[in-house]
Amino acid sequence: MFRLEEEVLGWTRRLTREARLAPADAEELASHLWDLIENDLYAGVRPEDAFARARSRMGAEADIAAEFAIVYEEEYMDFEKQITESRDDPPALEALYRQKPQAFTASLARVLERFPGSAVLSAWKARLSYAPFLADRRKELRDLLTLVGLCLLAAFLSKLPLAWGHDVWKMDLAGGAVYPRNASFFFMPMIAAFYFLRQRSRAWLVIVAGVMFLAAFVGINLMPAQAPWQTRALSILHLPLMLWLVVGLAFAGNDWRSLPVRVDFIRFTGELFIYTVLILLGGGVLTMFTLSIFKLIGMDIQHDYVSWVGVVGLFCAPIVAAWLTEKKRGLADNFAPVLSYIFTPLFLVTLLVFLLLMALTGRSPYTERESLLLFNVMLILVIALVVFNISERKLTPISRVYDPLNAGLIAAAIAIDAIALSAILGRLSAFGPSPNRFALLGENLLLLVNLVGLAVQYVRYFARAAPFSAVENWTARCLPLYGAWLAVVAFLFPVLFGYA
Amino acid sequence: MISKDLTAASSSALLLSILSESDSYGYQILQSVREISEEKIAWSDGMLYPVLHRLEARGLVSSYWKSAPSGRRRKYYRLTAPGRKALAAQREEWMVVDGALKKLWAR
Numbered sequence: 271m272f273r274l275e276e277e278v279l280g281w282t283r284r285l286t287r288e289a290r291l292a293p294a295d296a297e298e299l300a301s302h303l304w305d306l307i308e309n310d311l312y313a314g315v316r317p318e319d320a321f322a323r324a325r326s327r328m329g330a331e332a333d334i335a336a337e338f339a340i341v342y343e344e345e346y347m348d349f350e351k352q353i354t355e356s357r358d359d360p361p362a363l364e365a366l367y368r369q370k371p372q373a374f375t376a377s378l379a380r381v382l383e384r385f386p387g388s389a390v391l392s393a394w395k396a397r398l399s400y401a402p403f404l405a406d407r408r409k410e411l412r413d414l415l416t417l418v419g420l421c422l423l424a425a426f427l428s429k430l431p432l433a434w435g436h437d438v439w440k441m442d443l444a445g446g447a448v449y450p451r452n453a454s455f456f457f458m459p460m461i462a463a464f465y466f467l468r469q470r471s472r473a474w475l476v477i478v479a480g481v482m483f484l485a486a487f488v489g490i491n492l493m494p495a496q497a498p499w500q501t502r503a504l505s506i507l508h509l510p511l512m513l514w515l516v517v518g519l520a521f522a523g524n525d526w527r528s529l530p531v532r533v534d535f536i537r538f539t540g541e542l543f544i545y546t547v548l549i550l551l552g553g554g555v556l557t558m559f560t561l562s563i564f565k566l567i568g569m570d571i572q573h574d575y576v577s578w579v580g581v582v583g584l585f586c587a588p589i590v591a592a593w594l595t596e597k598k599r600g601l602a603d604n605f606a607p608v609l610s611y612i613f614t615p616l617f618l619v620t621l622l623v624f625l626l627l628m629a630l631t632g633r634s635p636y637t638e639r640e641s642l643l644l645f646n647v648m649l650i651l652v653i654a655l656v657v658f659n660i661s662e663r664k665l666t667p668i669s670r671v672y673d674p675l676n677a678g679l680i681a682a683a684i685a686i687d688a689i690a691l692s693a694i695l696g697r698l699s700a701f702g703p704s705p706n707r708f709a710l711l712g713e714n715l716l717l718l719v720n721l722v723g724l725a726v727q728y729v730r731y732f733a734r735a736a737p738f739s740a741v742e743n744w745t746a747r748c749l750p751l752y753g754a755w756l757a758v759v760a761f762l763f764p765v766l767f768g769y770a
Numbered sequence: 771m772i773s774k775d776l777t778a779a780s781s782s783a784l785l786l787s788i789l790s791e792s793d794s795y796g797y798q799i800l801q802s803v804r805e806i807s808e809e810k811i812a813w814s815d816g817m818l819y820p821v822l823h824r825l826e827a828r829g830l831v832s833s834y835w836k837s838a839p840s841g842r843r844r845k846y847y848r849l850t851a852p853g854r855k856a857l858a859a860q861r862e863e864w865m866v867v868d869g870a871l872k873k874l875w876a877r
Binding site: 295334 | 815827
């Protein structure tokens, strides 16, 4: 029995193996062979005869091989010649590499033999033949194992409140709000530990961070509270932000005083946030899918699934995100600056329109407590945008365009902050002191310091009185101030205001 | 039948001319060559491809893969702008040869 397809396949294989044709070229020839065969079959020729005729029309395989060998050699020589000619022209070399990466790698060795002194070509060789050192691979493995261990710990801790009968579903302030109060402790110490384990930090730093976490944990859980639960709500809001700055201490390690490292931490925060959102989005899709397929077989697992897989996943996501951010650091472009480039102009337009409408209509949004908090979040976002914009500033034209945009954003934010401050002062004098009003007052004053500082540094930079790094480092300088104030609101306010 | 040397010499002009009409793949190109030369120009089918690849390496044609209805992939060739220029130059040369021979044989 004659098997046509196998015969053609065998013929193609001989072209790649014996005649050493590139697979794509063999495929092209095989396609031609099929056209010839099909033509004959259509005319009623027997398959074996059609195959024999097509084969002889294609020519002897040895001839094809010889002819293609010449073509390959020509292409090869041609490529080698191009590399040789561009050996002192890095951009041209890069273009050649992008055109045919494999041929480039193959030709490079031969060109380098003829020009062993070429530094550019040597650099290319080092780049292309780079294999991570064994120590790096060990470090990667150790990071991965650390991650798995920390995630298991997070899973264990996040389900521990169950032992005392605290369910994740009970979130109201009067009922203790165990999960909202403790959420930070289910992942932030793990991220801090991840950094402490990665870099050799001084023991006292580890102890300070550990004590801070422990004290915060004991403090927030033993803190009494009573209606209307204002101080508890404030503590729950401010504690995670304060603890995040403790994570920053772990991130910076021995360099905790260094301003560039602190800027790095702000950038890390942006990246981590984006990775976490992406992971949680993926988790959300997986959850929906899982719940639906279980519903298909008549099982409703929503409650158990969310309180186990959902909760554990939620707290592991930022830890995995920290590991991912660290893994990608220096390899890929950061997400946060790219997003901030996109959103800076949009944000600026929004703020300007908002300010304009507020001035025209004479309406102030600062009568509601929620709106005051919302606007603080917005001001923090503005500062984050500016930090991301300037931290990726590489003196490219696009960065220059963003300098005035940043300045405009800062100016608009200062205007909004000023309005917020006047509203808070108005409420303080009209309704008397309350924990919320004092917390907002402190925060808006701090944000004002940060924003005005940024503006001053920018003006100095535009006047060529200060280097750009002064702008960059200003927010980093403010971080300890934020930390101190957040700690005051989280722990001192309840005491000062009688736990109300 | 046309001699081997002349076949080789004329191959690039023939291929570029066929591709100047429309994009095409190897089998179809050969069919056109056979048809237009009334079977007098006959290449061994396998030998067409090295020629095409050389034209591609010189930048006169570019190629892309396209799936036929049968599901098999075919590599199509397309004339590039430099290819069009090269064809015009070659056409001039062949015209000169053609005109000279015609004049000589008319005497």
